Amino acid sequence: MLNLSEKSLLITGxxxxxxxxxxSHILKNSPEIKRLVIFSRDEQKQFQMAQEYPADQYPQLRFFIGDVRDKERLIRAMNGIDYVIHAAAMKHVPIAEYNPDECIKTNIGGAxxxxxxxxxxxxxxxxxxxxxxxxAPINLYGATKLTSDKLFVAANNIKGSKEIRFSVVxxxxxxxxxxxxxxxxxxxxxxxxxPITDVNMTRFNxxxxxxxxxxxxALEHAWGGEIFIPKILSYRITDVATAIGPNCEQVVVGIRPGEKVHEEMITPSDSFYTYDLGKYYTILPATHTWKLNDFKARFNAKLVEPGFAYNSGDNTEWETVxxxxxxxxxHVDSSFVL
Known part of the structure; x- marks a missing residue:
């Protein structure tokens, strides 16, 4: 497990x-962390979160108001920070479709x-x-996140002599x-x-x-430039509806703007750079600052077959009702009963 003793970590979003x-995970498993900084722009959410973690019990926790659109604020927040987890984003597909410039400012400019x-x-x-x-994005949100991925992967090429590693999950x-x-x-x-958008719709879970x-x-094991992808189950949207409301009517309302019937995480074009690590797949950058053979030996990484793809509709592992x-x-509602 990653040793966070005497380390400072910042989470955007x-x-x-x-x-x-x-x-919650970090404070439970690494209470010796020097500083954990919560960076976000919503003061009400920070206030509410601070009530859950009183300062006298969690002196290592800090709250820092700021927006990833503001680079100077980010630089100030990262003073003395060792590790960064970038979770801030606009993520609602229909809202991004309607407000594309705002999505671009946060998800690309912010990245x-x-x-x-x-x-x-x-x-x-x-x-x-x-x-x-x-x-393979078809909506603006996906396109901005693909661009963000590219920015973080390519950042490894411009780090110079700095001992820094950028990776993506x-x-x-x-x-x-x-x-x-x-x-x-x-x-x-x-x-x-x-409301059911499409009876054939599937998602990874x-x-x-x-x-x-x-x-x-990724924080512990990344060498720099990897996109890590988990091996996880898919579900059918109709099964989710049946699980939650078996007696409810399922009303088909149509696919929303920018929505796919099935989601993808690895395309056939990615297969030439995709390696199986056991629990995860990883898409490696076309150019990297370390030796591929050393990486393969360290993680027992095996190149997938040409044309391999990872799609929620073609998955071999499925959730049931x-x-x-x-x-x-x-994981969601401990009081949930049928």
Whole structure:
């Protein structure tokens, strides 16, 4: 496990679902951390989060108001920071479609600001959060996150003599995260109808704990430039609706702007750079600052077959209605009953 003793770590978007889960994990497993900085722009969420972590019990926790659009603020926040986890983003697909310039400013401009701020300070390791929608994107959100991925991967080429590593983690829908389908269905259940975009729709599924574990894995093991992808299960949107509201009517409302029927995380074009690490896949950069043979030997990495793709609709591992119910109770709502 990564030793955070006497280290300082900053999380952009730290008041979001994953940011809060990371905070809980780090404080529980690495209470000796020197400083954990929550960087976000929402003062109300910071105030609420601070109530959960009183200063007298968690003196290592700091709250820093700021926006990733503001590079100077990022530079100040990263003073004395060793590790950065970049989780801040605009992520709602329809909102991004309607407000493209705002999405670009945060997801692309903000990503470049994080890169620049890390390079101008003494940060050692950076992990940026991506999304399955960044793979062969058809919506603006996915396109901005693909661009963000490229910025973080390429940052390794301009670090010069600095001992810093930039990497990316890409995964599917985080179960129970803010704005995701399961909390939405749980709230709509009382109306007796659940809106289904397309009866064939599938998604990858990962728990908050799984997302946290993957970020910490990348923070500890990345050599620089990797895009890590977990081997996870898929679910059918109709099974999610049945799991939550078995007696509810499922009303087909049509696909939203910029939405896919199935999500991808690795395309056939990526296969020439994709390696199987056992628990994860990783897409390696076309150019890297370390020796490929050393990487393969260290992680027992095996190149996937040419044309390999990883798609939620073609996945071989699936959640069932029953497994979804158990996961909802465990990870989303402990009071969930049918």
């Amino acid at each position: 730290g008041t979001g679902s994953l940011g809060k889960a990371l905070t 470049q600001n994080v890169v620049d701020a890390c390079l101008q300070t003494n940060v050692e390791r950076v992990v940026a959060l991506s999304t399955d929608k960044a793979c 890409r995964y599917g829908n985080v179960m129970g995260s803010n704005g995701s389908v399961i909390p939405f269905f749980l709230n709509k259940k009382k109306e007796g109808k659940l 990962i728990s908050l704990d799984g997302g946290v574990e993957m970020v910490m894995h 029953e497994s979804l119910r158990n996961l909802i109770k465990e």
